[in-house]
Amino acid sequence: MVRTRAELGRHIRAWKQAGESVGFVPTMGALHSGHLSLVEKARENATRTVASIFVNPTQFAPGEDFDTYPRNTETDLAKLASVNCDLVYLPSVEEMYPPGNTTNVRVEGLSDLLDGVYRPHFFYGVATVVARLFLHVQPDVTVFGEKDYQQLQIIRRMVRDLGFPVQIIGGETARDADGLAQSSRNLYLAPDDRIAAGALQAALHRASVRLSLGVMPSEVLAEARALVAAAGFGKIDYVSLVDPDTLLDLPDAPLAPGTPARLLGAAWIGKTRLIDNISVAR
Structure with a gap:
């Protein structure tokens, strides 16, 4: 040291x-x-x-x-x-x-x-x-x-x-058994919030699958936000589909095969702000 x-x-x-x-x-x-x-x-x-x-x-x-x-x-x-x-x-x-x-x-x-x-x-x-x-x-x-x-x-x-x-x-992101990305700030989570916190990754995962099937991004992102809110999250800062390099939003059109894409999300549960992201394969 x-x-x-x-x-x-x-x-x-x-x-x-x-x-x-x-x-x-x-x-x-x-x-x-x-x-x-x-x-x-x-x-x-x-x-x-x-x-x-x-x-x-x-x-x-x-x-x-x-x-x-x-x-x-x-x-x-x-x-x-x-x-x-x-x-x-x-x-x-x-x-x-x-x-x-x-x-x-x-x-x-x-x-x-x-x-x-x-x-x-x-x-x-x-x-x-x-x-x-x-x-x-x-x-x-x-x-x-x-x-x-x-x-x-x-x-x-x-x-x-x-x-x-x-x-x-x-x-690679290290995750707990329920999919929650490991973070030092997870220590802030109240017990009930910790149980619900894995819903952010679950919503992103579902969104990734649906995007890979050609569903419109606007529909997929709206559903993901709804799932996160329904799980008990409060303020949702963003759930976005972006170019992995520029981080700019991708057009609202079905992803063409081979299109690089990444889903990123940030939301508050209790007093804790969580972030996560997942790659999208098409």
Whole structure:
């Protein structure tokens, strides 16, 4: 475990001088088996693995859950040790954002769709902290979970545009037995809400099947929203069918065979906002 960029750099330089490669998984802690699967995938693609734990203040708006976001560093360290993570980076806010900091990274366009409509600050904070972590860790490979699909696409675009010498790999979404995507914020769910929460993935799955059969997207999306609402969700931010690369809405026409498409959804159940997504095969 290291807490400063200088300490981290000594390890990274020694590994690279020895001809080793570095796989990296950035996290905000409160780790679950989905995070650990990303570390395992990083290990499959590099000889050394680094995970970071940093609750990034710039991706939280005033009134969001920065202060209450679940933190349990000792448990997280034990979980990372269980999957043979070589090094854990736990920087302070000052290490990531030096006093007087005025520099930020903005990935325009992709950051302003879907979740960006409801959390307009969020992806600018994500891009800024990930760019800084890349400079600190100097990874050869970085793994991000596909559960946060929009985030994954934004990071891919940032890496392409800025020329970071890192390969971005998407890790498959880890799910509980009822289909609910694993998330640190699932800890917020009340017992009754937890029972109902799997309905979001179920609605997306049904929508994917119906789209693959040629049903009109407008009909499929309306039904999916109705199913989510009927399960006990409150505010539904979006259920959208988009191009997987641009994240722009696809036309309201039956999907032609071979058309790449992705369903994404975000909705509130109780006081918890859940997101999910699923690929559509036609």
